[in-house]
Amino acid sequence: MATYRSLKDIDWAMMFLTLCLCLIGVLQIYSVTHATPAWRDAWWKQILFLITGLLLMWLIMVIDYHTLLGQTPVFYALTLFLLVLTFAIGKRVLGAGRWIPLPLGLHFQVSEFAKLVIVLLVARFLTELKKDTVEFWDVIRMIGLVGLPMVLVMKQPDLGTSLTYLPPLIVGIFLAGLRWQYVAGFLLLVGIASPLGYMMMRPYQKSRLEVFLNPNLDPQGEGYQIIQSKIAVGQGGMWGRGATQGSQTQLKFLPVPHTDFIFSTFAEEHGFVGVVVTLGLYFLLLMQIVQNAQTAPDRAGMYLCMGVASVILLHVLVNVGMVVGQMPVTGIPLPLLSYGGSSIWSMFLMLGLVNNVRLRRFVN
Amino acid sequence: MINPFGFKNREIEFKDKALLRDDPKFATNKIVIFQGVTITVFLFLIAGFWRLQVLEVATYREAADKNIIKSIPIRAPRGKILDRDGRVIVDSHTSFSAILSRSAYNEAHLPAIAEGLHMEMEELEARLSRFRKQPSYKTVEIKEGLTPGEVQFVESHNDPDTFPELELIQSYRRMYPQHGLGAHVIGYTGEVSEAELANSDFAQFNQGDVVGKAGIERYYNDMMMGQDGVRSFVVNNRGQIQKTLSHTQAVPGKTIQLTLDLDLQIAAEFALGGRRGSVVALDPRTGEVLAMVSSPTYDLTKFAGRINKTDWNEIINNPDNPLLNRAIQAQLSPGSTFKPIVAMAALEAGVIDENTTFHCAGGQSFYGTYRHCHNKTGHGNVSLRYALAQSCDVYFYNVGDRLGIDRLAEYAAMTGVGQKTEIDLPSEKAGIMPSTAWKARSVRTKWFAGETISVAIGQGALTVTPLQLASSVGGIAMGAIWHRPHLLKDQPDLPAARKASWSPGHILSVVGGMYSVVNDGYGTANAARLPGIEFCGKTGTAQLVSNAYVEKHGGKVKDNAWFVGFAPRQNPEIVVAALFEAGEHGKDASVIARNVVKAYFDKKARTRRPPQVAVLPFAARPGEN
Numbered sequence: 001m002a003t004y005r006s007l008k009d010i011d012w013a014m015m016f017l018t019l020c021l022c023l024i025g026v027l028q029i030y031s032v033t034h035a036t037p038a039w040r041d042a043w044w045k046q047i048l049f050l051i052t053g054l055l056l057m058w059l060i061m062v063i064d065y066h067t068l069l070g071q072t073p074v075f076y077a078l079t080l081f082l083l084v085l086t087f088a089i090g091k092r093v094l095g096a097g098r099w100i101p102l103p104l105g106l107h108f109q110v111s112e113f114a115k116l117v118i119v120l121l122v123a124r125f126l127t128e129l130k131k132d133t134v135e136f137w138d139v140i141r142m143i144g145l146v147g148l149p150m151v152l153v154m155k156q157p158d159l160g161t162s163l164t165y166l167p168p169l170i171v172g173i174f175l176a177g178l179r180w181q182y183v184a185g186f187l188l189l190v191g192i193a194s195p196l197g198y199m200m201m202r203p204y205q206k207s208r209l210e211v212f213l214n215p216n217l218d219p220q221g222e223g224y225q226i227i228q229s230k231i232a233v234g235q236g237g238m239w240g241r242g243a244t245q246g247s248q249t250q251l252k253f254l255p256v257p258h259t260d261f262i263f264s265t266f267a268e269e270h271g272f273v274g275v276v277v278t279l280g281l282y283f284l285l286l287m288q289i290v291q292n293a294q295t296a297p298d299r300a301g302m303y304l305c306m307g308v309a310s311v312i313l314l315h316v317l318v319n320v321g322m323v324v325g326q327m328p329v330t331g332i333p334l335p336l337l338s339y340g341g342s343s344i345w346s347m348f349l350m351l352g353l354v355n356n357v358r359l360r361r362f363v364n
Numbered sequence: 365m366i367n368p369f370g371f372k373n374r375e376i377e378f379k380d381k382a383l384l385r386d387d388p389k390f391a392t393n394k395i396v397i398f399q400g401v402t403i404t405v406f407l408f409l410i411a412g413f414w415r416l417q418v419l420e421v422a423t424y425r426e427a428a429d430k431n432i433i434k435s436i437p438i439r440a441p442r443g444k445i446l447d448r449d450g451r452v453i454v455d456s457h458t459s460f461s462a463i464l465s466r467s468a469y470n471e472a473h474l475p476a477i478a479e480g481l482h483m484e485m486e487e488l489e490a491r492l493s494r495f496r497k498q499p500s501y502k503t504v505e506i507k508e509g510l511t512p513g514e515v516q517f518v519e520s521h522n523d524p525d526t527f528p529e530l531e532l533i534q535s536y537r538r539m540y541p542q543h544g545l546g547a548h549v550i551g552y553t554g555e556v557s558e559a560e561l562a563n564s565d566f567a568q569f570n571q572g573d574v575v576g577k578a579g580i581e582r583y584y585n586d587m588m589m590g591q592d593g594v595r596s597f598v599v600n601n602r603g604q605i606q607k608t609l610s611h612t613q614a615v616p617g618k619t620i621q622l623t624l625d626l627d628l629q630i631a632a633e634f635a636l637g638g639r640r641g642s643v644v645a646l647d648p649r650t651g652e653v654l655a656m657v658s659s660p661t662y663d664l665t666k667f668a669g670r671i672n673k674t675d676w677n678e679i680i681n682n683p684d685n686p687l688l689n690r691a692i693q694a695q696l697s698p699g700s701t702f703k704p705i706v707a708m709a710a711l712e713a714g715v716i717d718e719n720t721t722f723h724c725a726g727g728q729s730f731y732g733t734y735r736h737c738h739n740k741t742g743h744g745n746v747s748l749r750y751a752l753a754q755s756c757d758v759y760f761y762n763v764g765d766r767l768g769i770d771r772l773a774e775y776a777a778m779t780g781v782g783q784k785t786e787i788d789l790p791s792e793k794a795g796i797m798p799s800t801a802w803k804a805r806s807v808r809t810k811w812f813a814g815e816t817i818s819v820a821i822g823q824g825a826l827t828v829t830p831l832q833l834a835s836s837v838g839g840i841a842m843g844a845i846w847h848r849p850h851l852l853k854d855q856p857d858l859p860a861a862r863k864a865s866w867s868p869g870h871i872l873s874v875v876g877g878m879y880s881v882v883n884d885g886y887g888t889a890n891a892a893r894l895p896g897i898e899f900c901g902k903t904g905t906a907q908l909v910s911n912a913y914v915e916k917h918g919g920k921v922k923d924n925a926w927f928v929g930f931a932p933r934q935n936p937e938i939v940v941a942a943l944f945e946a947g948e949h950g951k952d953a954s955v956i957a958r959n960v961v962k963a964y965f966d967k968k969a970r971t972r973r974p975p976q977v978a979v980l981p982f983a984a985r986p987g988e989n
């Protein structure tokens with residue numbers, strides 16, 4: 001039975017990097033919202049989210065991850081149930097029913113927590129395989145299992161979040177060993193499916209994609225966000241305009257500047273240097289998680305850590321890429337920086353999972 | 365191990381099933397590939413920032429300096445409202461509004477701006493906060509109908525160094541008739557509220573739109589509203605226009621013509637003379653509404669821009685409820701004005717004929733209750749014509765008793781009692797035509813035969829609106845043809861008139877009785893006689909509460925006076941219903957109706973085309989050609 005010697009064995013380097021990023025987030029949220037009455041208390045709310053996040057992290061750390069993996073079917077079923085419930089009673093915010101209202105004016109975004117469940121699901125599934133390669137039908141079964149919550153979230157409609165369920169699956173299958181024939185077959189399938197997928201997209205999703213390819217099509221509508229974000233980033237220059245000094249940020253040209261576009265405002269106020277430092281922190285954080293995967297006591301632990309790393313990598317790629325116009329506007333938050341309870345909590349739970357694996361790296 | 369949730373430890377079970385192979389190093393090479401991918405992703409992202417922030421920084425700095433999109437709305441004028449002769453009832457005239465650009469506003473400027481525009485700071489903040497969910501390039505109209513002094517203030521302060529967020533635009537203000545003329549028909553406009561925006565009826569509107577809120581303004585809002593245009597510019601940080609992005613023209617709203625006759629409307633308002641009540645005049649040949657008055661009224665000019673709080677409170681706190689359009693919303697007992705409908709039903713059902721008489725001894729017992737006639741000494745032997753002329757209650761008690769409530773309800777419903785007329789005005793009320801089915805449905809009790817006796821003289825649970833009464837009686841006078849009452853003149857798709865195949869002889873008997881009411885010496889509305897005009901009608905004095913209640917309260921509760929009449933006797937051109945609340949006797953309402961009918965025929969005589977005078981053609985003049 002795997003156990004741990006002391007909670008002091010957690011990954012302190014990872015914790016330090018995490019809290020540095022969170023601190024940058026809180027400062028940036030303050031800078032962006034201090035002049036907007038409606039959001040004036042966002043920064044200290046974010047601190048409350050972080051403190052409760054640490055508590056959740058501790059809770060998930062002390063339960064052996066094998067126990068969590070054992071309970072995965074329960075978590076999975078619960079997630080599906082809550083996703084269906086979100087449909088039924090989800091609060092309609094900004095055109096998407098993504099939230100379940102809770103007391104105290106909080107909203108519970110099930111799709112955020114589903115990321116954690118997907119990571120557990122993939123890890124358990126791949127651990128239970130008794131082979132060194134995944135067979136065709138295993139892949140199909142996994143796609144089915146991951147695909148079901150994906151479709152539910154896609155229908156909310158929240159294409160961005162549903163895409164974040166893919167990385168643990170892809171990275172997991174890649175690590176478990178996949179024959180190149182399957183990869184080739186899959187690429188062929190994607191080639192056929194993408195035009196079909198484009199036809200099935202909602203009009204606003206189509207227009208986002210088109211405008212991503214050419215933002216000047218619609219300088220006041222969809223393209224507005226991309227153009228404004230690029231202007232904000234570009235005008236930051238090498239050293240930035242200084243905290244609370246970004247003219248684009250402060251003049252509220254950017255929509256949701258404290259959530260999805262927080263990095264755009266950060267880039268304006270802290271310049272290229274600030275961007276490189278922050279992205280460096282993310283890079284080190286990812287490397288630290290990957291290192292935990294390498295020292296994991298068993299395959300299950302390795303899959304868990306790599307699953308978490310893949311989710312964070314995709315978030316950073318899509319969100320930061322969107323800010324500089326390299327990715328389409330999808331509305332997924334930047335982990336640890338963006339304002340929002342559900343996002344912070346699900347991220348802290350995932351990092352708690354990594355700590356969980358690390359604490360049990362010394363096999364008895 | 366710590367297990368705070370007391371999960372069953374399935375770890376062992378899981379391990380047995382999975383045969384965990386503790387060889388996490390099996391994927392080491394692949395993890396290295398993942399690290400490689402991560403490095404590539406970060407380099408890709410940093411390259412993006414390098415391009416924007418280092419290589420092209422000058423381009424974006426320039427774009428940022430220029431970057432303010434300003435959208436200035438171009439208001440669409442709302443359509444005019446004309447009367448049937450094409451005279452303007454409601455017009456839109458140009459005025460100026462101050463708008464605030466939200467993308468560039470400075471909170472510190474607000475107090476000075478509020479002061480310059482003579483606004484309360486709270487009101488300005490409330491207006492801005494209504495737009496908090498809109499994109500920042502949308503402007504807010506902060507004050508409309510600016511005075512010349514306020515226009516001056518905006519023009520002298522909207523330079524880049526003072527209040528660059530302030531802007532002046534042309535807008536339109538509604539010009540309504542004064543003194544509450546036609547207020548209930550016309551209605552008023554106002555800014556769509558946040559609560560209304562959440563309602564699907566208002567889904568097509570945006571925050572800040574001015575929409576019809578009552579009357580014709582509301583019913584035909586979509587026709588009259590038009591579509592605002594917009595001009596958007598890129599302006600630099602000094603507020604100077606760099607480039608026009610788009611220019612969409614405003615589409616003006618349509619002008620609509622009503623069936624209302626402004627002369628008759630004024631005559632009707634004078635006839636009512638500000639007393640609490642209502643007057644409706646219809647053309648029974650078409651259903652066109654010629655005049656519709658409800659009193660007390662309210663001053664529409666106060667709604668021309670945005671009504672201020674004190675004026676609004678004054679209106680809504682008035683106990684007489686001036687906002688109520690009594691013509692279509694007052695549901696009251698019609699009293700004896702209902703008797704022609706009862707007579708019509710009885711003749712058609714065959715329970716009486718033209719020669720049936722009943723003896724009135726000043727009262728009669730029905731189902732154990734003694735019921736008085738309004739004439740305590742009795743009318744003696746009464747025929748139908750005399751019963752209508754003298755409004756004998758005992759006659760109609762007997763008729764109602766023979767007819768029964770359900771047959772009465774059936775015929776009354778054919779004339780439109782108890783149903784909305786579907787006039788083109790919002791919030792019309794239906795009134796109540798009682799019947800056994802109605803009572804079972806609404807009160808869930810049995811109908812008592814004694815109640816029929818009350819309904820037969822227009823009391824009991826029976827209620828009508830003035831419009832309903834005019835339409836119902838007008839249709840009977842037309843020979844049992846009911847046209848849908850309406851206010852919009854051109855309505856090609858108006859539904860066909862409702863018809864009943866009633867005997868012309870029966871109709872003539874009832875009309876004859878109504879002729880006696882006004883024109884015979886013994887008629888109850890003899891005071892309303894119009895020389896040269898065959899004016900027919902029926903008075904009504906409707907009790908609001910029982911006689912017992914009145915006696916207990918020292919007779920302080922006054923009865924409602926009603927009159928419904930039409931002219932001429934054959935082929936009627938106008939039907940008028942007049943309600944004078946607490947007017948004591950129907951005769952008082954008959955004078956109101958008479959004045960309206962007189963105004964109608966006076967105007968007809970005045971505007972009749974003069975006889976053609978023969979003029980010799982020029983060519984025939986001697987000595988030419």
